[in-house]
Amino acid sequence: MQAGGGGFFQRMQDYLKRFEPNLVNFMMLSFLLFIIGVAGVLSRRNIIIIFMSIELILNAVNINLIAFSRYLQANELVLRQRGIMVNPIAGPVFTIFIIVVAAAEAAVGLGIVISLFRNRETIAVDEIDLLKW
Amino acid sequence: MQLHGWEAVLFYVLAFMTLIMGVFVISARIAVHSALFLISALVNVALIFILLRAEFVAGVQILVYVGGVMVLFLFVIMLVQTRAEEESRVRLYTGQTKAVYVIAMLLAFAFIAAMRPAQSGFQSPDATAPTQTSADRGTATGQGAGGVSEDTQKVGSALYREAALPFEIASVLLLVAMVGAVMLARGSKQEKLYE
Numbered sequence: 001m002q003a004g005g006g007g008f009f010q011r012m013q014d015y016l017k018r019f020e021p022n023l024v025n026f027m028m029l030s031f032l033l034f035i036i037g038v039a040g041v042l043s044r045r046n047i048i049i050i051f052m053s054i055e056l057i058l059n060a061v062n063i064n065l066i067a068f069s070r071y072l073q074a075n076e077l078v079l080r081q082r083g084i085m086v087n088p089i090a091g092p093v094f095t096i097f098i099i100v101v102a103a104a105e106a107a108v109g110l111g112i113v114i115s116l117f118r119n120r121e122t123i124a125v126d127e128i129d130l131l132k133w
Numbered sequence: 134m135q136l137h138g139w140e141a142v143l144f145y146v147l148a149f150m151t152l153i154m155g156v157f158v159i160s161a162r163i164a165v166h167s168a169l170f171l172i173s174a175l176v177n178v179a180l181i182f183i184l185l186r187a188e189f190v191a192g193v194q195i196l197v198y199v200g201g202v203m204v205l206f207l208f209v210i211m212l213v214q215t216r217a218e219e220e221s222r223v224r225l226y227t228g229q230t231k232a233v234y235v236i237a238m239l240l241a242f243a244f245i246a247a248m249r250p251a252q253s254g255f256q257s258p259d260a261t262a263p264t265q266t267s268a269d270r271g272t273a274t275g276q277g278a279g280g281v282s283e284d285t286q287k288v289g290s291a292l293y294r295e296a297a298l299p300f301e302i303a304s305v306l307l308l309v310a311m312v313g314a315v316m317l318a319r320g321s322k323q324e325k326l327y328e
Contacts, residue, residue, distance in 0.1 A: 040159030070185040104310035110209040111317030117213040
């Protein structure tokens, strides 16, 4: 389009095009979710909420994997012309394995929480200090 | 990969909702509220997966996380409910809150330092090949117009052809986790029952 041409809406549209999300925006979302999860793990006392924060961290990783998979899918031809072989379907497959491991981790972890609560009558992490000296 | 039009708006809405719900998860006083906010965050993440045209993973996310893991979380919250946190005098946080700020800042600086040189690299294939992006957009609108997405088919064949061994190992892992969770959670009363 020629410079100076177009009305207000055209210029508005051109300006807004700058904010269209690409891979970097998805990585920023993933990073911020990761930070929130890390903050939850480090700061909360309730062990169940610490487990929930771990789920948030794993979801951040999943967003990253899916976004990269989509990026590779969109640019597969270009990358192949440059001699880079890509496998875009590896992202979703890896994400499914992460979900499986997260489910197993949650089951075992919550079993430990129940056992812990039965023995110590608390789920606050700073009161569980039997191995501390 | 660049989202256009309503997809771009939807991305910002979903990302904002996900982050807000994440903050609510780690700052809610009552654990059940935390779990409900986490369900909302997970549904938002599933919608972001749909936005990225990974419909199968979005379905798995809803089924496994919202349907399975979160029900487990809610059960355990109700089993170990101490009712102590609902009173305002109980501390919610450990004494590490300042360390959390420091670590978050360090991670943020590391992210910015890593992204600044990488940003141009990630955008270049899109910019140098406008034909590719328009072709990609064409297939995308073709899918949205009523064609069936091939994502599920691709993921299924990749799972059974290229990742068959990890798939079987994952099933064994789930079995071991199930047995381990039952072993850990049973009490002395149940142990006596079988003797």
